[in-house]
Amino acid sequence: MAQITNTILMIRPVAFRMNEETAVNNYFQEDIDLKNSEINKKAQLEFDTFVDKLRAAGVNVIVESDDKLADTPDSIFPNNWVSFHDNGDIALYPMFAENRRKERREEVFMRLEEEGFKIENLVDYTEAEKEDIFLEGTGSIVMDRVNKKAYCALSPRADEELFIEFCEDFEYTPVVFTANQTVDGVRKPIYHTNVMMCLAENFCVICLECIDNSAEKKNVLHHLKEDGKEIIDITESQMHQFAGNMLQVKGTNDRRILVMSTAAHNSLTPQQIAQIEKHCEILSSDLQTIETCGGGSARCMMAEVFLPKK
Incomplete structure (x- = not known):
């Protein structure tokens, strides 16, 4: 059982733009005064540069292209609709925005099989969409795969009952x-857990000031400390620079790398960087267009592949 992997799936965008359907509760999204075609071109450049950097560090990146006909502006964030598990299971998740549901494509699974991965079983939660119940993959669920715990910040996109059902199916403690x-001066739920929390092998980057309820905060800290995680606390303003939206991966010779955007990297204090670099090196890439229009960052763009090899 491993917490991190060397293989990630990424979807190259063909029609990236600000998604009006997700903007209703993703407060990280902003309008850019550019034509959609220009926005897409910039996003593609950011995407390609990011992939090149990951591959240069020895990460196995499987890039699948988005489907032009589907008009899926957020397809660059595959971690919200699928998760891959080391027993060969794939989980499919219900999505809040109707135009994001078309991101779930069988070609992606066929591609993974072509790459030598074994798919045993599909666990499909998407029926919940009919009842307006959502749970957006590893955006909503931050998994501690080693200690079999799953963290979830409830929001319009993360339903508690469905999350508990997921935990029962995959044998995680919720x-x-x-x-x-x-x-605008009002406290509102953060749309995804993974923008305020990143769980690595030996540490956790988390925005504790987002958890307003002190009993809940205490409980989260209890679980993290019980499992020996060093806590690296970020501020809410750092979170807005996507400092919570990071992912630890394995590069060449299994070296540990924490992946984040340039904005996230630049927001960190020297002390926080030193805390991270005790455990692993940092890889960052400029994702400004993707972050501004998409309201997601480096972590959202990477779906980790834990499937067994054939």
Whole structure:
């Protein structure tokens, strides 16, 4: 059982733009005064540069192209609709935005099989969409795969009952809480857990000031400390620079790398960087267009592949 992997799946965008359907509760998205074609071109450049950097570090990146006909502006964030598990299971998740549901494509699974991965079983939660119940993959669920715990900040995109069902199916202990951010002076739920929390092998980058309820905060900290994680606490303003949206991966010779955007990297203090670099090196890439229009960052772009090899 491993917490991190060397293989990630990424989807190259063909029609990236600000998704009006997700903007209703993703407070990280902003309008850019550019034509959609220009936005897509910039996003593609950021994507390709990011992939090149990951591959240069020895990460096995499987790139699948988005489907031009589907009009899926957020396809660059595959971690919200699928997760891959080391027993050969694939989980499919219900999505809040209707135009994101078309991102779930069988070609992606065929590609993984072509790459030599074994798919045993499909666990499909997408029926919940009919009841307006959502749980957006590893955006909503931050998994501690080694200690079999799953963390979830409840929001319109993360339903508690469905999360508990996931935990029962995959034998995880659920750790449920609410995480808020200040939007125009009002505290509102953060749309995805993985923008305020990154769980690595030996440490956790987390925005504790987002958890307003002190009992919930205490419970989250209890679980992290019980499992020996060093806590690297970030501020809400750092979270807005996507400092919570990071992913630890394995590069050449299994070296540990924490992947993040340039904005996230630049927001960190020297002390926080030193805390991270005790455990692994940092790889960052400029994702400004993707972050601004998409409201997601480096972690959202990478779906980790834990499937067994054939």
